[in-house]
Amino acid sequence: MSGNATHRFANTAVLSVETADATRVVTSGWFDEALSDTYRRVGLRPGLLERLAGVRERRWWADGVTFVDGAATAGAKAISESGVDPAGIGLMVNTSVSRRYLEPSTAVAVHHALGLPRSCQNFDVTNACLGFVNGMELAAAMIDSGRIDYALVVNGEDSRPVQERTIDRLSRADTASGDVLSQFATLTLGSGAAAMVLGRADRHPEGHRLVASVSRAGTEHHELCVGDNDLMRTDLKGLLDAGLALSLDMWADAAEQFDWHRGLDRYVMHQVSRVHTQAMCDHFAIDPGRVPRTFPTRGNLGPASVPYTLAGEVGSLSDGDRVLLMGIGSGLNVCCLELAW
Secondary structure (H helix, E strand, O other): OOHHHEEEOOOEEEEEEEEEEOOEEEEHHHHHHHOHHHHHHHOOOOOHHHHHHOOOEEEEOOOOOOHHHHHHHHHHHHHHHHOOOHHHEEEEEEOOOOOOOOOOOHHHHHHHHHOOOOOOEEEEOOEOEOHHHHHHHHHHHHHHOOOOOEEEEEEEEOOHHHHHHHHHHHOOOOOOHHHHHHOHHHHHEOOEEEEEEEEEOOOOOOOEEEEEEEEEEOHHHOOOEEEOOOOEEEOHHHHHHHHHHHHHHHHHHHOOOOOHHHOOOEEEEOOOOHHHHHHHHHHHOOOHHHOOOOHHHHOEOHHHHHHHHHHHHHHHOOOOOEEEEEEEEOOOEEEEEEEEO
16 A cells, blocks of 8 residues: 555644534425426436435525635634634635636635635645545645644535526426436535634644544546536446445555554544445444434535534544544545544
């Protein structure tokens, strides 16, 4: 295993992780009703989203509220909870898939909304659903090297535009069952935001240390899920099979250095669907009771999924608990990152 695929962190801790919820609840039943004529015409039964994916509802931002607003709100909450002076934050990484412009970066809008200092470097890091974990790794590398003392990683996602366009497209008379199935994953997405403050562990013994991360790339699969603000097409079975195979290779190599297979206290997986979560538990022999789930009521929040789910567990974690962040991102890339709570 290449040493570049494994990183042990020396002096970085999570100081806070917070979320911002979109407020408009959109049920899977609402999607079923919107597509009822299409389902009838192509011979599909309503209820696929809840029956197969296990997604009962997801959320959209209220009119006039953007994913940038969400990211900034989560960021402000994370800074406040951490107790860190914003003037001391040396890096802000935005990891959102959602974006309004090709340039400038989304990061500059969030940086401005938060009133962060001019000395705070800021930029986007995008890597599908792994972006937030990658942002954590990058921030930790800069903290460990002594370049910065504090970092803020943010994410805001907005599923509404692509979902509205998908409904319009699938409502056309020429839609076939294959079109519905290839765009099915689009309707499992959700809107939301999350943010995390990281700092030097030697200055913050109350923090939760980053231990190590392991990653793998399988970029021969980069066309299995392709999307933009108008259309997302996904080979559901191909993506699941390739993601699991790549993850299993990573898991087997990681076992030589880490005891993740022996049972950690919490496994925070990227939230995709019931099928995906069960397959991960089965293949890695993970106790499903140690896997918190947010997809039933929030859907797939993209890169915000892992930190959003972690934030919901903060109140039930104890000092010394071992937490593994796990994700598979379209492309394909996979990563696991361990936290010592």
